[in-house]
Amino acid sequence: MKELNVLVLGQLGVGKSTFIDLHTNEDGTDNDLSVTKVDGVEYKVRYQDSADSSPKDQYKGKDLVMLCFAVNNVASFNKLEEEYLAEIKSDVPVLVVGTKCDLRDDPDREDMVSIPQAIEVAKKVNASAYLECSSTIKFNINALQEEIVKVIILDKQTKAKKETSNFSFGIVKFLLGR
Numbered sequence: 001m002k003e004l005n006v007l008v009l010g011q012l013g014v015g016k017s018t019f020i021d022l023h024t025n026e027d028g029t030d031n032d033l034s035v036t037k038v039d040g041v042e043y044k045v046r047y048q049d050s051a052d053s054s055p056k057d058q059y060k061g062k063d064l065v066m067l068c069f070a071v072n073n074v075a076s077f078n079k080l081e082e083e084y085l086a087e088i089k090s091d092v093p094v095l096v097v098g099t100k101c102d103l104r105d106d107p108d109r110e111d112m113v114s115i116p117q118a119i120e121v122a123k124k125v126n127a128s129a130y131l132e133c134s135s136t137i138k139f140n141i142n143a144l145q146e147e148i149v150k151v152i153i154l155d156k157q158t159k160a161k162k163e164t165s166n167f168s169f170g171i172v173k174f175l176l177g178r
Helices: 016-024 074-087 101-105 115-124 141-163 169-176
Strands: 002-009 033-038 041-050 064-070 094-099 129-132
Touching: 002 016, 002 141, 016 041, 016 064, 016 141, 033 141, 041 141, 064 074, 064 141, 074 115, 094 115, 094 141, 115 129, 129 141
Parallel strands: 002 041, 002 064, 064 094, 094 129
Antiparallel strands: 033 041
């Protein structure tokens, strides 16, 4: 079974750890490792939770970076642009994830990050997608896990295609006049 490594970035309190715990600790262990089946194939997904915009070496060996903010916390959203946006220049895919989306239904709140705002940041970091989830009501939790695996698989397939050569001796001979 292939192991995939995901770096989860975002401010403290946005729900990163809760998302990870929902997927990795169902068996009573605390190992930040989950198994997901996509298209009939099982993948181990290992998460590294980080609330710091620390050294770039945290990106090494990762298959995907998940940038998280809480939709009801504008400061956590702003941190994505202020701190992580400049850092995310890696060669791994990025997902932008808005957590706590169940709070969008609160009519007393006007300080929500809008979906268009989040999509704009996702475009700035060249993210593969923008997704929203809620650990509280378990909305999109499994879909997010599957999307993580699908984005990594697609990225690896795309890189493999770029590494293969389309060099043809027949074309070279033609171009050389032979």
